Amino acid sequence: MTLSWVQIFRLGLVQACLGAIVVLMTSTLNRLMVVELALPVVLPGFLVALHYGVQITRPNWGHLADQGGNRTRWIIAGMALLALGGLGAAAAIPLLESHFGLGLALSLLAYAVIGLGVGASGTSLLALLATATAEHRRPAAATITWLMMIAGIALTAITAGKFLDPYSHARLMVIVAIICTGAVALTILAVWGIERRVVIRPAPPPVRFRDGMRDIWADTRARNFTFFVFLSMTAYFMQELILEPYAGLVFNYTPGQSTQMSGAQNGGVFLGMVLVGVAASGLRLGSLRAWVVAGCIGSAVMLVAIAGASLWVLPLVPLVVALGFFNGMFAVAAIGSMMQLAGEGQDKREGTRVGLWGASQAIAAGFGGLTGAALVDLARSLLPVADAFGAVFLFQATIFIASAALAARIMSPRPRALMVPGE
Structure with a gap:
C-alpha cells in the first residue's frame, strides 16, 4: 500500500x-x-x-x-x-x-x-x-x-x-x-x-557511495534535472536579499512596510502552492512540467514588471504578491517533479537521487542570494539606484526563462499516473 x-x-x-x-x-x-x-x-x-x-x-x-x-x-x-x-x-x-x-x-x-x-x-x-x-x-x-x-x-x-x-x-x-x-x-x-x-x-544492493553517485550521474535525466534545480533555484533565491532594500531605496518604504510586503509575498507563495496541489492532484489538470514552465515564465514576467515599476508608475506590492504566486507554483511543481523522477529510478536509490538534488538546491540558495546582492552593489557603482536593481531583476528574469526552456526539454510532458485510467 x-x-x-x-x-x-x-x-x-x-x-x-x-x-x-x-x-x-x-x-x-x-x-x-x-x-x-x-x-x-x-x-x-x-x-x-x-x-x-x-x-x-x-x-x-x-x-x-x-x-x-x-x-x-x-x-x-x-x-x-x-x-x-x-x-x-x-x-x-x-x-x-x-x-x-x-x-x-x-x-x-x-x-x-x-x-x-x-x-x-x-x-x-x-x-x-x-x-x-x-x-x-x-x-x-x-x-x-x-x-x-x-x-x-x-x-x-x-x-x-x-x-x-x-x-x-x-x-x-x-x-x-x-x-x-x-x-x-x-x-x-x-x-x-x-x-x-x-x-x-x-x-538496493550494497554499493560504495562513489559508485552509486557515478551511476546516477550517468543517467541523463537525473543529470539534467540537477542542472535545472541549480539554475531555477539560483533565480528563485536571487531576489531574497535585495527585494526589501529595493522597496526602501526606490519606493521609500519604511522597515515596517517592506516587512509587510515580504509577508504578502509569502501569502502569494502559499496560494501558488495550493493551486498546483489542488489542480495537479485533485483535478488532474496539467502536467507537472506545464506547471513548472508556467511558474518560471510567470516569475520572469513579474520580475520585468518589478524592474520597471518606478518608471511605469506601477504599484509594487501587487507585483510582489504575483511574483510570490508564480514562485510558489514553480517551486511546488518542481518538488513534485523531483519526487516523480526519484521514484521512477530503476536503480532503487531514491535517497541518493533526492540528496543530489537537495545539495544542488542548497548550493543554489546560497549562491543565488549572494550573487544577487553582489550584482546590485556592482550595478549601483555604475547606474542610478532604480536602474541598478532593475538590471539585476532583469538578469534574474532571464535565468527563469532559461529554466523554463530547460524544464520543457528534460521533463516528461505528463506523469504516468495521469495517463493510467482508474489509478
Missing part, C-alpha cells in the same frame, strides 16, 4: 519541525547578532551560508538511507542533530557578547551541525515520500509538506517573538530548548510506524 492522506500529513509535521528550528537560526539569532550584540551583518550571513554549504552532504545521507532501508531512523537522527545544533547556536549568543572567540567557534560548529541535521532529516523524508506516495498524489504531497513547513516557520516566529520580550539570554535558551525538544518529540510521534505500513522498494 502507499501513503494515505493522514500519513502524508503526519510526514508534513516533520517539515514543520524543520522549519520551526531553522527559522530561529536564520531570523531570530540573526537579529540578535546584528541589533543586540552590534556585530557586523556579514557574520550571521556567513553562518547561514555555512549551514547551506554543509548540505552538500545530502547525497551521502540519501545513500546511507538507501543502503540501510530504514529511512525513519535517519529522519529522527537528523532532527536530533538539528535540535542539538539549534541549542548550540543559541548558547553561542551570550558567549559572543562575553567571549567573542569562544562564541564564534561554538557558532561555527553549531551551524555546521544544523546543516548536517537538515540534510539528514530532510533528504530521508523526501526519499520516503518519493518511494511511498502514489504518483497521482505527489503534487499534493509536495504541497502539503511545504505548506506545513511554512506554517511551522510562521507559528514559531510569532510565538517565539511574543515570549522573547523582555529579552534576556536565559529566556532565549529556555524558548529554544522548548522548541527543539518539542520538534524532536513531535518528529518521533509523526514518523513512528509509517514506514512499516507502506510498501517500499527493497533496499
Whole structure:
C-alpha cells in the first residue's frame, strides 16, 4: 500500500519541525547578532551560508538511507542533530557578547551541525515520500509538506517573538530548548510506524557511495534535472536579499512596510502552492512540467514588471504578491517533479537521487542570494539606484526563462499516473 492522506500529513509535521528550528537560526539569532550584540551583518550571513554549504552532504545521507532501508531512523537522527545544533547556536549568543572567540567557534560548529541535521532529516523524508506516495498524489504531497513547513516557520516566529520580550539570554535558551525538544518529540510521534505500513522498494544492493553517485550521474535525466534545480533555484533565491532594500531605496518604504510586503509575498507563495496541489492532484489538470514552465515564465514576467515599476508608475506590492504566486507554483511543481523522477529510478536509490538534488538546491540558495546582492552593489557603482536593481531583476528574469526552456526539454510532458485510467 502507499501513503494515505493522514500519513502524508503526519510526514508534513516533520517539515514543520524543520522549519520551526531553522527559522530561529536564520531570523531570530540573526537579529540578535546584528541589533543586540552590534556585530557586523556579514557574520550571521556567513553562518547561514555555512549551514547551506554543509548540505552538500545530502547525497551521502540519501545513500546511507538507501543502503540501510530504514529511512525513519535517519529522519529522527537528523532532527536530533538539528535540535542539538539549534541549542548550540543559541548558547553561542551570550558567549559572543562575553567571549567573542569562544562564541564564534561554538557558532561555527553549531551551524555546521544544523546543516548536517537538515540534510539528514530532510533528504530521508523526501526519499520516503518519493518511494511511498502514489504518483497521482505527489503534487499534493509536495504541497502539503511545504505548506506545513511554512506554517511551522510562521507559528514559531510569532510565538517565539511574543515570549522573547523582555529579552534576556536565559529566556532565549529556555524558548529554544522548548522548541527543539518539542520538534524532536513531535518528529518521533509523526514518523513512528509509517514506514512499516507502506510498501517500499527493497533496499538496493550494497554499493560504495562513489559508485552509486557515478551511476546516477550517468543517467541523463537525473543529470539534467540537477542542472535545472541549480539554475531555477539560483533565480528563485536571487531576489531574497535585495527585494526589501529595493522597496526602501526606490519606493521609500519604511522597515515596517517592506516587512509587510515580504509577508504578502509569502501569502502569494502559499496560494501558488495550493493551486498546483489542488489542480495537479485533485483535478488532474496539467502536467507537472506545464506547471513548472508556467511558474518560471510567470516569475520572469513579474520580475520585468518589478524592474520597471518606478518608471511605469506601477504599484509594487501587487507585483510582489504575483511574483510570490508564480514562485510558489514553480517551486511546488518542481518538488513534485523531483519526487516523480526519484521514484521512477530503476536503480532503487531514491535517497541518493533526492540528496543530489537537495545539495544542488542548497548550493543554489546560497549562491543565488549572494550573487544577487553582489550584482546590485556592482550595478549601483555604475547606474542610478532604480536602474541598478532593475538590471539585476532583469538578469534574474532571464535565468527563469532559461529554466523554463530547460524544464520543457528534460521533463516528461505528463506523469504516468495521469495517463493510467482508474489509478
